Amino acid sequence: xxxxxxxxxxxxxxxxxxxxxxxxxxxxxxxxxxxxxxxxxxxxxxxxxxxxxxxxxxxxxxxxxxxxxxxxxxxxxxxxxxxxxxxxxxxxxxxxxxxxxxxxxxxxxxxxxxxxxxxxxxxxxxxxxxxxxxxxxxxxxxxxxxxxxxxxxxxxxxxxxxxxxxxxxxxxxxxxxxxxxxxxxxxxxxxxxxxxxxxxxxxxxxxxxxxxxxxxxxxxxxxxxxxxxxxxxxxxx
Amino acid sequence: xxxxxxxxxxxxxxxxxxxxxxxxxxxxxxxxxxxxxxxxxxxxxxxxxxxxxxxxxxxxxxxxxxxxxxxxxxxxxxxxxxxxxxxxxxxxxxxxxxxxxxxxxxxxxxxxxxxxxxxxxxxxxxxxxxxxxxxxxxxxxxxxxxxxxxxxxxxxxxxxxxxxxxxxxxxxxxxxxxxxxxxxxxxxxxxxxxxxxxxxxxxxxxxxxxxxxxxxxxxxxxxxxxxx
Numbered sequence: 101x102x103x104x105x106x107x108x109x110x111x112x113x114x115x116x117x118x119x120x121x122x123x124x125x126x127x128x129x130x131x132x133x134x135x136x137x138x139x140x141x142x143x144x145x146x147x148x149x150x151x152x153x154x155x156x157x158x159x160x161x162x163x164x165x166x167x168x169x170x171x172x173x174x175x176x177x178x179x180x181x182x183x184x185x186x187x188x189x190x191x192x193x194x195x196x197x198x199x200x201x202x203x204x205x206x207x208x209x210x211x212x213x214x215x216x217x218x219x220x221x222x223x224x225x226x227x228x229x230x231x232x233x234x235x236x237x238x239x240x241x242x243x244x245x246x247x248x249x250x251x252x253x254x255x256x257x258x259x260x261x262x263x264x265x266x267x268x269x270x271x272x273x274x275x276x277x278x279x280x281x282x283x284x285x286x287x288x289x290x291x292x293x294x295x296x297x298x299x300x301x302x303x304x305x306x307x308x309x310x311x312x313x314x315x316x317x318x319x320x321x322x323x324x325x326x327x328x329x330x331x332x333x334x335x336x337x
Numbered sequence: 338x339x340x341x342x343x344x345x346x347x348x349x350x351x352x353x354x355x356x357x358x359x360x361x362x363x364x365x366x367x368x369x370x371x372x373x374x375x376x377x378x379x380x381x382x383x384x385x386x387x388x389x390x391x392x393x394x395x396x397x398x399x400x401x402x403x404x405x406x407x408x409x410x411x412x413x414x415x416x417x418x419x420x421x422x423x424x425x426x427x428x429x430x431x432x433x434x435x436x437x438x439x440x441x442x443x444x445x446x447x448x449x450x451x452x453x454x455x456x457x458x459x460x461x462x463x464x465x466x467x468x469x470x471x472x473x474x475x476x477x478x479x480x481x482x483x484x485x486x487x488x489x490x491x492x493x494x495x496x497x498x499x500x501x502x503x504x505x506x507x508x509x510x511x512x513x514x515x516x517x518x519x520x521x522x523x524x525x526x527x528x529x530x531x532x533x534x535x536x537x538x539x540x541x542x543x544x545x546x547x548x549x550x551x552x553x554x555x556x557x558x559x560x561x562x563x564x565x
Contacts, residue, residue, distance in 0.1 A: 166535075172527065173527075173528065272396075277398070299402070303407060311391065
């Protein structure tokens with residue numbers, strides 16, 4: 101074992117840069133993926149069969165294929181389409197496909213949305229009938245019921261499963277390193293490995309950082325659950 | 338052109354082989370881990386807990402690179418210290434199977450532990466009262482009943498495991514994803530080849546899901562279904 105390289109500020113700043121990319125990717129794909137998941141979950145539980153079918157097909161395909169292939173499809177695959185090639189030089193939303201960060205973000209957010217939507221839809225379906233009937237009896241319309249009764253409770257009940265999904269997402273961001281021009285934590289470790297030929301040290305260091313982030317995330321979600329799911333916990337004497 | 342599709346199909350066989358071999362390792366480790374966690378020896382409980390916590394906290398890709406690149410160097414150092422001429426190449430198939438098996442062993446440990454805990458205690462006590470030894474109790478009583486409780490978690494783990502095998506392409510195993518990438522680099526038509534590989538993965542996961550549903554139906558025969 102040779103840990104001297106890690107005393108070098110250049111090494112540490114490389115890891116720091118990677119850490120920032122990883123956290124940025126995680127946060128932005130959770131936000132975008134979360135919004136997409138909310139829409140998909142509403143489609144999955146809607147009364148329109150067509151919407152249900154389309155959202156179901158989307159989540160089925162996303163959850164049935166590896167994330168690595170989804171990343172490749174967006175990063176390498178879309179560039180092949182002439183329709184996009186014709187646009188990505190100057191027409192706004194398409195110019196972003198030249199940005200590696202955007203491609204990775206798109207792949208992760210779409211993947212995250214597929215998994216989160218199914219969880220959220222499950223929680224929406226399990227809302228107890230009495231709560232909805234009470235809301236109807238109060239004269240609330242469909243959107244009011246959704247906004248005031250169903251969603252607040254469903255979002256809370258999704259928390260425990262969602263914390264697993266967030267940890268999975270953190271681990272998934274390591275796939276950003278498979279795309280050239282992306283320097284996340286794993287890519288930083290790979291660079292140290294190839295520069296100094298120290299695979300054990302380089303990847304162990306990255307693994308330790310990932311472990312710390314995982315523990316922090318799990319701890320944060322425990323606190324959130326304590327706060328937002330307190331009403332479901334057994335009463336204490 | 339069709340040669341590339343054939344090559345990807347050949348890679349699919351390797352994907353199936355890697356996933357099944359990893360599953361065997363994962364189930365074996367999962368059973369050992371569950372046994373360790375349920376034993377009353379602090380050393381065993383502690384080491385199994387460290388194993389499941391550490392493995393589930395680190396990305397699969399990082400672990401795989403650690404085992405593949407780190408393992409090679411570790412072996413070279415080990416052989417050199419033994420005075421042997423060191424020239425080792427870890428085969429990507431072995432490295433992939435060991436890493437994926439090792440990772441999913443941690444997830445299986447939790448699944449199996451939960452399943453064993455779900456079996457009513459009276460079942461095992463009755464078996465001991467009949468004079469069965471601990472291994473006999475496990476094979477005759479615990480294992481057959483555990484399958485039912487473990488299947489939902491097992492199904493999830495298996496589907497995630499299948500998708501993880503795509504990562505083995507990154508350490509140079511010529512499976513589906515690797516060949517799709519080669520084909521797309523050679524033809525400059527990445528979209529179709531990655532879509533083809535994705536469709537094959539989707540078929541693999543769908544068939545697995547269908548089969549495991551059948552198994553689940555078979556093992557749930559004796560249970561009563563209640564509609565809420």
